[in-house]
Amino acid sequence: MAVNVSEPAGDDRPRSSLLYDPVFRSIIYQVLTAIIFVALIWWFWNNTLENLRRANIASGFGFLNGRAGFDVGQSLIAYTSDSTYLRALYVGFLNTLLVAFTGIVTATIIGFIVGIGRLSHNWLIAKVSQVYVEVFRNIPPLLVIFFWYKGVLAVLPQPRDSIHLPLSVFLNNRGLAFPRPIWGDGAGAIPVAFLVGIVAAILVTKWASARQARTGQPFPSGWTGFGLILGLPILTFLALGSPLSFDYPVAGKFNLSGGSVVGPEFVSLYLALSFYTAAFIAEIVRSGIRSVPKGQTEAAFALGLQSGVTTRKVVVPQALRIIIPPLTSQYLNLTKNSSLAIAIGFSDLVAVGGTILNQSGRAVEIVAIWMAIYLSISLATSLFMNWFNAKMALVER
Amino acid sequence: MSSHFVRTQMLAPEAPPSNTTGPGAWLRQNLFATPKDAVLTIMGLLVLAWLVPDAVNWLFIKAVWSGADRTVCATTEQLGGIQPAGWSGACWAFVQSRFTTFIFGRYPIEERWRPILVGVMLVALLVPLLIPKVPRKGLNALLLFVIFPVVAFYLLLGGVFGLSHVETSNWGGLMVTLILSFVGIAVSLPAGILLALGRRSRMPVIKSLCVIFIEVIRGVPLITVLFMASVMLPLFLPAGVNFDKFLRALVGVSLFAAAYMAEVIRGGLQAIPKGQYEGADSLGLGYWQKMRLIILPQAIKLVIPGIVNTFIGMFKDTSLVMIIGMFDLLGIINQSFSDATWATAVTPVTGLIFAGFIYWLFCFGMSRYSAFMERHLDTGHKR
Numbered sequence: 001m002a003v004n005v006s007e008p009a010g011d012d013r014p015r016s017s018l019l020y021d022p023v024f025r026s027i028i029y030q031v032l033t034a035i036i037f038v039a040l041i042w043w044f045w046n047n048t049l050e051n052l053r054r055a056n057i058a059s060g061f062g063f064l065n066g067r068a069g070f071d072v073g074q075s076l077i078a079y080t081s082d083s084t085y086l087r088a089l090y091v092g093f094l095n096t097l098l099v100a101f102t103g104i105v106t107a108t109i110i111g112f113i114v115g116i117g118r119l120s121h122n123w124l125i126a127k128v129s130q131v132y133v134e135v136f137r138n139i140p141p142l143l144v145i146f147f148w149y150k151g152v153l154a155v156l157p158q159p160r161d162s163i164h165l166p167l168s169v170f171l172n173n174r175g176l177a178f179p180r181p182i183w184g185d186g187a188g189a190i191p192v193a194f195l196v197g198i199v200a201a202i203l204v205t206k207w208a209s210a211r212q213a214r215t216g217q218p219f220p221s222g223w224t225g226f227g228l229i230l231g232l233p234i235l236t237f238l239a240l241g242s243p244l245s246f247d248y249p250v251a252g253k254f255n256l257s258g259g260s261v262v263g264p265e266f267v268s269l270y271l272a273l274s275f276y277t278a279a280f281i282a283e284i285v286r287s288g289i290r291s292v293p294k295g296q297t298e299a300a301f302a303l304g305l306q307s308g309v310t311t312r313k314v315v316v317p318q319a320l321r322i323i324i325p326p327l328t329s330q331y332l333n334l335t336k337n338s339s340l341a342i343a344i345g346f347s348d349l350v351a352v353g354g355t356i357l358n359q360s361g362r363a364v365e366i367v368a369i370w371m372a373i374y375l376s377i378s379l380a381t382s383l384f385m386n387w388f389n390a391k392m393a394l395v396e397r
Numbered sequence: 398m399s400s401h402f403v404r405t406q407m408l409a410p411e412a413p414p415s416n417t418t419g420p421g422a423w424l425r426q427n428l429f430a431t432p433k434d435a436v437l438t439i440m441g442l443l444v445l446a447w448l449v450p451d452a453v454n455w456l457f458i459k460a461v462w463s464g465a466d467r468t469v470c471a472t473t474e475q476l477g478g479i480q481p482a483g484w485s486g487a488c489w490a491f492v493q494s495r496f497t498t499f500i501f502g503r504y505p506i507e508e509r510w511r512p513i514l515v516g517v518m519l520v521a522l523l524v525p526l527l528i529p530k531v532p533r534k535g536l537n538a539l540l541l542f543v544i545f546p547v548v549a550f551y552l553l554l555g556g557v558f559g560l561s562h563v564e565t566s567n568w569g570g571l572m573v574t575l576i577l578s579f580v581g582i583a584v585s586l587p588a589g590i591l592l593a594l595g596r597r598s599r600m601p602v603i604k605s606l607c608v609i610f611i612e613v614i615r616g617v618p619l620i621t622v623l624f625m626a627s628v629m630l631p632l633f634l635p636a637g638v639n640f641d642k643f644l645r646a647l648v649g650v651s652l653f654a655a656a657y658m659a660e661v662i663r664g665g666l667q668a669i670p671k672g673q674y675e676g677a678d679s680l681g682l683g684y685w686q687k688m689r690l691i692i693l694p695q696a697i698k699l700v701i702p703g704i705v706n707t708f709i710g711m712f713k714d715t716s717l718v719m720i721i722g723m724f725d726l727l728g729i730i731n732q733s734f735s736d737a738t739w740a741t742a743v744t745p746v747t748g749l750i751f752a753g754f755i756y757w758l759f760c761f762g763m764s765r766y767s768a769f770m771e772r773h774l775d776t777g778h779k780r
Binding site: 026030033034037044047048050051052054122123124125134135137138139140141142143147150151154155337342350357363364367370371374379 | 600603618621624625628629634635709713720727742743756757760
């Protein structure tokens with residue numbers, strides 16, 4: 001192995017062979033790598049074109065405007081089999097976002113409960129939480145999905161013997177039926193009121209902290225914000241004369257009619273992803289809270305802060321700093337794991353794309369669309385989380 | 398004569414106060430320390446009392462342990478069942494009757510000594526490698542990672558030395574899961590190290606290629622990588638080059654694991670203080686010597702938990718190959734649900750619990766071993 005000797009500037013010793021010059025060697029290596037890489041891409045490209053030509057498959061994204069010709073099980077927007085491929089992919093994309101969003105919310109709640117449970121002084125709670133984590137961390141997510149889909153939901157009763165839960169919610173092997181809200185005239189003002197409430201709450205919080213910094217007088221901005229965010233929409237709702245009625249599911253002779261139904265595919269995917277990811281989130285929460293030194297709590301007590309205030313103002317802000325980056329990657333994992341929907345036929349992005357791939361044979365285009373969309377989701381999430389992380393980061397003097 | 402008194406005999410130690418010892422004190426401290434604790438404990442006990450007896454009953458007491466077909470696990474309300482109406486219990490008879498299929502898939506019965514032999518060789522080579530006290534690690538690793546794969550390849554696939562040829566499409570069950578994981582581990586670790594070194598390289602071309610590869614693979618789900626390997630790889634190669642489906646899945650899994658491994662190892666490389674690099678440079682070591690002798694041994698030791706986590710993740714992820722039409726452990730169990738001989742209401746749950754137990758056993762074993770290794774390699778430099 002050659003030894004590189006970096007020479008001080010202005011040295012007039014005769015240079016050794018150019019072969020031993022690190023700069024020269026690094027250029028050679030890079031040029032070689034680039035040539036090999038480009039040649040490989042060129043070779044793949046030519047082979048692909050040749051193979052596509054022989055199989056008589058056109059290339060390009062024009063096929064997306066063709067008629068889809070297949071139905072999807074669940075759709076957030078209007079869709080029929082006469083819609084275009086593009087519309088079908090959009091349906092799949094929205095379904096992916098739906099299951100990812102609901103899953104993230106539920107997994108975070110379960111994960112925080114279990115993670116705090118593992119730190120409990122209560123032996124029983126700690127052990128139960130530990131068993132939960134060790135079980136779910138060590139089995140594949142696909143198995144959990146199958147467990148819910150084939151093991152639990154498939155053996156629920158037929159629609160005519162549906163399990164009747166409170167509030168007109170029915171559970172059977174075709175999914176979960178619940179009352180569908182029907183909004184009356186002027187209901188569009190409610191989300192507007194909600195947004196106004198959020199903005200007002202942010203302004204009040206800013207004003208309150210400025211006032212506290214100036215005069216030292218605290219202001220209950222938390223409760224005020226809570227009241228604004230919830231109260232404004234409720235007041236609007238009442239002022240408009242309660243423009244809301246429900247379409248209740250009714251048990252018929254063979255099937256339920258009315259109401260909204262979410263299929264067993266969505267329910268099992270949602271439950272499986274939530275339970276599976278919660279185990280990982282629990283571990284993140286546990287390590288985050290454990291990483292706050294005990295001295296911080298003791299110092300807070302010594303300053304006379306009460307237990308609740310200590311947790312809110314001292315422990316949690318420091319723990320969040322540790323928790324947020326790995327939490328982000330778990331959120332992304334959940335989003336990516338939602339692609340397992342294809343195994344049980346929930347029409348998410350990958351399942352819809354797979355159907356299109358089988359119908360049209362456009363492998364390259366479909367895989368490219370998948371990658372582009374998942375990469376953008378990943379990138380958008382990490383950008384947002386980086387911003388959030390920078391906001392939470394320790395400001396050192 | 399001294400006037401003060403010095404005790405020459407020690408007093409016998411006092412027994413601890415009675416309220417801090419014994420089961421009563423343990424209960425008080427761990428379960429009923431505060432009123433809130435007591436409420437939580439009682440609620441937890443109630444939930445457990447509601448769940449555990451039912452689970453034990455379902456799994457063991459009401460379970461069917463032997464039988465030839467679905468009749469033993471079906472109720473009289475269902476076609477041909479012998480169990481009383483309303484019965485529900487685990488159908489272990491199904492697992493027992495399908496056990497060898499779950500392990501070997503559709504590998505021909507008279508040839509099954511071959512995978513068994515490979516399994517024995519794997520255990521015989523792996524166990525001494527995992528026990529720190531056994532000497533000759535270098536030879537052992539050479540046998541396991543170089544000689545063994547070649548032998549196993551010819552033994553499993555056949556077609557030489559008078560062994561009959563067994564198509565990879567007949568492989569299945571736990572065997573496939575283990576092969577995919579073994580190859581994934583054996584490929585992803587060195588590939589991950591190279592990618593991590595490339596990502597930290599000062600050469601912009603190499604660095605950007607590594608960054609693009611790692612970030613693209615990590616940004617997309619494994620299932621799209623597997624689809625890419627299974628439908629796009631044949632397109633990339635010249636017409637007529639036939640690429641085995643099993644090999645395509647292997648490529649997909651290995652690429653995916655290598656990208657994750659690279660990030661774990663990069664974490665370790667970043668944690669090594671700059672002085673170590675400078676020290677190696679000042680000794681006159683070249684790049685590869687520096688990495689092999691100074692940096693990587695320290696970096697890898699630091700990230701053993703992360704590496705094993707990646708292995709565990711990959712072991713679990715091999716279950717996804719069923720989506721591209723292969724029959725690994727989960728795939729073959731899932732396929733057996735549609736078999737009319739055993740189609741009952743409890744068959745799927747039983748099969749999935751069995752699969753879950755097998756996966757759990759392997760993953761939990763790996764995580765325990767990594768904890769042991771962490772303690773064993775700890776040289777006391779922890780701050």
